Amino acid sequence: MGAPRKVKIAAALAAGAIAISATAALAGWRDEASDYDINRLTQLEQWREKAVWEAQHYSDHTGNFAAIRETLEPQGHAVPARALVGHWKCRNMKMGGMNAYIVYGWFDCSISAGRDGLIFRKNDGTLRTQGILYPENGAWIYLGAQSARGEPWHRYSGRTPSAGAVATPDDQIGLLSGIGNNRLRLEIPGPVEESTYDVIELAR
16 A cells, blocks of 8 residues: 555644634633643643654554545544434544554444533443543543453543553543534544544444
């Protein structure tokens, strides 16, 4: 396969997703998120640009880069809660870090209404993902955690990471936005392990 075509990255995050401002009004997710994770989210654009560069310049890759391009390039738009709830198929894409990029196959995912709000869950695969979606200026902030298959579901540890660490490897923070009719994009900047940037595409 030839070299991947360059992904267009706008100077402002708003061109690819709904902007998150470091000075935005406090929301519930800010009370739960660690300072480390808030910083990861406010620098989402920089994490994305770094990961795209690594995806285009590193040699080891798995899957079709076109899937990453088709997921990252659309401008993000607001999605109401009622349109999120239900079953989805989803696929994870990892860029940078240990590999140039990896595009995984499709798995079952869901977004459901729970006691704490909307809950996103990737139900199967080697790594499972679960967390809460918080509304923020028309977008959704995701606070969650990943767990290996066979382990109990992990919860976001937030301001109490294990053993006094700055960050817990399983913790995730991300931005969920719409990218078309029945298509969503969950961007997870700066994973603590393996990759530089993760993107989960949801479709139905």
